[in-house]
Amino acid sequence: QVQLVQSGAEVKKPGASVKVSCKTSGYSFRTYAIHWVRQAPGQRLEWMGWINTGNGDTKYSQKFQGRVTITRDTSASTAYMELSSLRSEDTAVYYCARDVEYRETYVYDYWGQGTLVTVSS
């Protein structure tokens, strides 16, 4: 069955970087894009960016441009999201999600379990 398993919770100091992994299984990794979405406490879901797992192309939200880097390791069927220059407002649960085309639209049909990143001095 399809699974996306993320790395564990992280505690970071302001100004540091964090790298979250998303290991996939149960399907052909290079067939579907992986998106990253975060959810700060009490806030709405917020799209950060995505990676074409086939060719490695990426696109990022303007909000995070310059601070976020999404990569993938096809041999490990794993995607990564690195966020730098962390500040307290980056405290959130970070999710990876598989992007699938359904008829004429795209949806997130499988999600990772989420990784809590806490930024605190």
Place this chain on the structure above:
Amino acid sequence: DIQMTQSPSSLSASVGDRVTITCRASQSISSYLNWYQQKAGKPPKLLIYQSSSLQSGVPSRFSGSGSGTDFTLTISSLQPEDFATYYCQQSNSSPRTFGQGTKVEIK
């Protein structure tokens, strides 16, 4: 970016009630509107895509409608497992933005 606004932000309802949640887009998104359900401590789960198409395995008490800028999610008879937060998301253009969520609580 397209702004998505849900109403209400929260509601209290009883088992068996009919519940309706609305979602409004800041500009036309045709029918590119998805609904997700999120329970505490869990990732979102896809319920409905393209405004009215039910995701496989989702109970038929969930339905969606709308096009353009106004959409609704209806739960015909609320069940105990339906108490959760519901998010709409537009997939018409990037970035795919979400509504602020509607929390459905037990009355």
